[in-house]
Amino acid sequence: MLELQVFAPDAGLQNPSPFGAKAVALMQMSGLEYRLVAGDVRKSPKGKMPVLVDGNREIADTAHIQQYLENERGIEFDAGLTDEQLAIAQAFRHLGEDSLYWAITYSRWIENGDIVREALFGAVPALMRNFVFSMVKKQVKAALHGQGLGRHSAGEIYQFGAADLSAIAVFLGDKDFMFGQKPSSIDASLYGMLSNIAIPAFDTPLRDELNSHENLLAYMLRFNKKYQIGGWVLQAADQ
Numbered sequence: 001m002l003e004l005q006v007f008a009p010d011a012g013l014q015n016p017s018p019f020g021a022k023a024v025a026l027m028q029m030s031g032l033e034y035r036l037v038a039g040d041v042r043k044s045p046k047g048k049m050p051v052l053v054d055g056n057r058e059i060a061d062t063a064h065i066q067q068y069l070e071n072e073r074g075i076e077f078d079a080g081l082t083d084e085q086l087a088i089a090q091a092f093r094h095l096g097e098d099s100l101y102w103a104i105t106y107s108r109w110i111e112n113g114d115i116v117r118e119a120l121f122g123a124v125p126a127l128m129r130n131f132v133f134s135m136v137k138k139q140v141k142a143a144l145h146g147q148g149l150g151r152h153s154a155g156e157i158y159q160f161g162a163a164d165l166s167a168i169a170v171f172l173g174d175k176d177f178m179f180g181q182k183p184s185s186i187d188a189s190l191y192g193m194l195s196n197i198a199i200p201a202f203d204t205p206l207r208d209e210l211n212s213h214e215n216l217l218a219y220m221l222r223f224n225k226k227y228q229i230g231g232w233v234l235q236a237a238d239q
Helices: 018-030 062-073 083-110 113-120 126-147 154-172 185-197 205-211 214-227
Strands: 002-006 034-038 051-054 057-060
Touching (some): 002 018, 018 034, 051 062, 083 113, 083 126, 083 205, 113 126, 154 205, 154 214, 185 205
Parallel strands (some): 002 034
Antiparallel strands (some): 051 057
């Protein structure tokens, strides 16, 4: 059976990673039988989650997971989309995963570090927790600076994030999904981002902006309901 390794639920989120939520969405869309487990990022092939395991094969990164499911399992996530729609989907995917994602990262690690520390590092002994968290936060801050977003002020960062959310809302309009009544892979990607902004634990300007777009909230809930993404039983990764 296929196994999808993701971060364990935390901070009020079933998947406290936009990419973990995207991977679960893709698996639910595929209709394939799989089990969901809490993975160990230290053992991941690329040092990140999620990872799809198929026998002795490990597929890391959601883009490669999608490609694997399409090429090896015959899943057609984007069947029926035109070349133009595929190009638009690619643009929105990068808007979400290479722009909005970094605003989410900033809103958590830099502006809400105390919540992240207790939620994601709660299993670390108290005497070591601040030290470990500080090390990881330093790495995240360096990544933000290297990517470029971290060079801006908080207000400017949230303006960028708000512009991304507005662009998604405008294109979605009153459609059920990004390209009409049938979901495609871009909906899985955007669901991962939106669901990680909506979490009440992180009361940020990004969440306020999301809440101002009623069509995005309805879209997120519609996708979740269609694929029953909520409610899974966590299993140990070694079972």
